[in-house]
Amino acid sequence: xxxxxxxxxxxxxxxxxxxxxxxxxxxxxxxxxxxxxxxxxxxxxxxxxxxxxxxxxxxxxxxxxxxxxxxxxxxxxxxxxxxxxxxxxxxxxxxxxxxxxxxxxxxxxxxxxxxxxxxxxxxxxxxxxxxxxxxxxxxxxxxxxxxxxxxxxxxxxxxxxxxxxxxxxxxxxxxxxxxxxxxxxxxxxxxxxxxxxxxxxxxxxxxxxxxxxxxxxxxxxxxxxxxxxxxxxxxxxxxx
Numbered sequence: 001x002x003x004x005x006x007x008x009x010x011x012x013x014x015x016x017x018x019x020x021x022x023x024x025x026x027x028x029x030x031x032x033x034x035x036x037x038x039x040x041x042x043x044x045x046x047x048x049x050x051x052x053x054x055x056x057x058x059x060x061x062x063x064x065x066x067x068x069x070x071x072x073x074x075x076x077x078x079x080x081x082x083x084x085x086x087x088x089x090x091x092x093x094x095x096x097x098x099x100x101x102x103x104x105x106x107x108x109x110x111x112x113x114x115x116x117x118x119x120x121x122x123x124x125x126x127x128x129x130x131x132x133x134x135x136x137x138x139x140x141x142x143x144x145x146x147x148x149x150x151x152x153x154x155x156x157x158x159x160x161x162x163x164x165x166x167x168x169x170x171x172x173x174x175x176x177x178x179x180x181x182x183x184x185x186x187x188x189x190x191x192x193x194x195x196x197x198x199x200x201x202x203x204x205x206x207x208x209x210x211x212x213x214x215x216x217x218x219x220x221x222x223x224x225x226x227x228x229x230x231x232x233x234x235x236x237x238x239x240x
Contacts, residue, residue, distance in 0.1 A: 016103055017084055026103040035084040039077055039111065039235065046070045047210060048077035048111065048235050070210060071217040072202070072228045077235035078104075078111040081206055085234050089205055093139050101139070104233055105146020108203065112147060112231040117199045120229075122148035122155045125204040125216055126185070128165040143233060144203035153201070159191045160202075160216055181215040187223035196224045207232035 013022045015029035017036075022029050028036060042054035044062035047070070051060055079085035091097040092104065124140035132138055141157045148155035163186050187195050202216050207230070217228045 016100060017088060026099070028103075032084055036088070037080040037083055037085055038107070039079060043076065045074055046072070047075045047207065048232065049237060050080070064210075068210070071214050071221065072230050074115040075207070075210075075213070075230040075232075076111045076115055077207060077232045078107040079234040081208075081234035081236045089234055092142075093205060094135075098137065098142060101142035101146055105143055105150060108143055108147050108231055108233055109150040112151075112201065112229075115229045115231070116151055116153070116201065117229075120151075120153050120199045120201050121159065121194065122151070122153050122201045122203060123159040123216075123220075124157055125202060125212055126158070126160050126162045128162040130165055140204045143205060144201075147201070147203055147231070156191065156194055159187060159195055159200075160185050160219060161188050181211050183215075185216050185219035187219055192223050195220060197226050200225045200228045202228060202230045203232075204230070205233045206236060207234070208236040 013025045013027065014020065015022050015032055016026055017028055017032040020029040020031070039048060039050050042051045042058055042060060043049060044051060044065050045059050046061055046065035049062045049064075051062060054060055079089075081089065088097075088100055088104070092100040122144050124138060124144035126140075127135065127138045138157070144157065145155050147153075162184055164184055200220050202213060202220070204212060207213060213230045213232075217230070220228050
């Protein structure tokens with residue numbers, strides 16, 4: 001009997017959401033899988049929002065991305081930010097569930113696959129040092145490391161820094177979010193050579209208005225990145 005089989009006898013795999021028995025490590029049971037809204041089918045090419053109709057390979061934009069100037073090229077998301085997806089992300093973000101980064105990274109990698117390019121540099125959205133000190137880890141960096149590893153791409157967790165504490169974005173309008181994040185990110189001088197003339201994939205846990213990705217993209221363009229694409233673990237969808 002192999003070591004992995006022996007460990008499974010002692011510690012049977014459990015659902016990452018509810019602790020029910022499952023057949024593989026880091027998996028979801030059937031009930032939790034049905035409550036986790038994975039994004040499939042046709043999506044907006046800029047933000048990853050699911051769209052009705054069409055074919056999965058078709059290129060289309062949602063209403064927002066047809067009217068809002070997005071500074072990045074393409075974007076994807078793995079989940080809709082609701083139901084069990086929201087519970088899992090909050091557990092990763094605030095509940096010290098670092099183990100969730102492994103399955104979430106696989107979901108992100110699958111969602112990002114259509115926009116990955118050879119030689120891309122994978123970069124997380126950074127936390128301000130004061131928030132990182134309190135939380136002890138950056139969930140976006142855990143996710144970006146997992147994606148980079150699965151994709152065989154370079155990963156740089158400090159290619160971007162958050163130069164000021166922007167506080168929470170909760171309750172702000174889209175314009176308020178953009179104003180709050182204006183100039184908040186920078187590429188530090190020691191990382192400019194790594195970013196320059198490079199295709200970049202920016203990773204975050206949740207995309208709401210796109211303000212965070214926009215500010216991060218602008219900082220990377222200011223450092224002469226060749227192109228920027230974005231991927232979020234979950235996309236907030238507007239009601240209706």
